[in-house]
Amino acid sequence: MKDDKNSGIGFSLALAIIVVGIVLPIVFKQTLITTVFSIVLVSVGVAGLGIELESFDNGKGFASIGIGILFLVPAISLFFINSILIKIVGVLLLLIGVFGTFVGVSEQITVRNSKKMTKEVTKEIKSTEKSINKGMIPNVKILFFIIGALAGFIANLVTILDYLKIR
Numbered sequence: 001m002k003d004d005k006n007s008g009i010g011f012s013l014a015l016a017i018i019v020v021g022i023v024l025p026i027v028f029k030q031t032l033i034t035t036v037f038s039i040v041l042v043s044v045g046v047a048g049l050g051i052e053l054e055s056f057d058n059g060k061g062f063a064s065i066g067i068g069i070l071f072l073v074p075a076i077s078l079f080f081i082n083s084i085l086i087k088i089v090g091v092l093l094l095l096i097g098v099f100g101t102f103v104g105v106s107e108q109i110t111v112r113n114s115k116k117m118t119k120e121v122t123k124e125i126k127s128t129e130k131s132i133n134k135g136m137i138p139n140v141k142i143l144f145f146i147i148g149a150l151a152g153f154i155a156n157l158v159t160i161l162d163y164l165k166i167r
Helices: 004-027 032-054 062-078 084-133 138-163
Strands: none
Touching: 004 032, 032 062, 062 084
16 A cells, blocks of 8 residues: 555545536536546546555555546547547447446455455354364364264155155
8 A cells, every 4th residue: 555645645636636627617618628628637537536546455446447437438428429430439438448447346346355255264264263272173063964964864764765655
């Protein structure tokens, strides 16, 4: 993880860029230039925020999500322009954006699942260590379970044979 000072500066800059991008069309007359500039600022701000989130311990994949959104926002806005060539460019940007976003999401799911599995394995190891410390070895538990299940199976089998009058 990065040091707190650089992380705070990065977050602040990313959020400032996003806020300026959102406020720009409100403050100035909404023209094509302000709209395009606003879309670029918000996209770059979201990508920067994703890159900053990547620096945390559980942050793997946020950079990919941010960069995917960097491509998604302009791609979606290009669909409102009536030109086949521009819409083709928009579809290509959409493809890259969706790919990057889903790569990041899958990396985040992998990180979350691996942390969860690590906790469960650690819990199981501690439970096994407690059993061994008490003198009860886990293999003995399994053996008793197998013997009990086998006895139940034999009792059920005898009952079925007796009911069907098979000897």
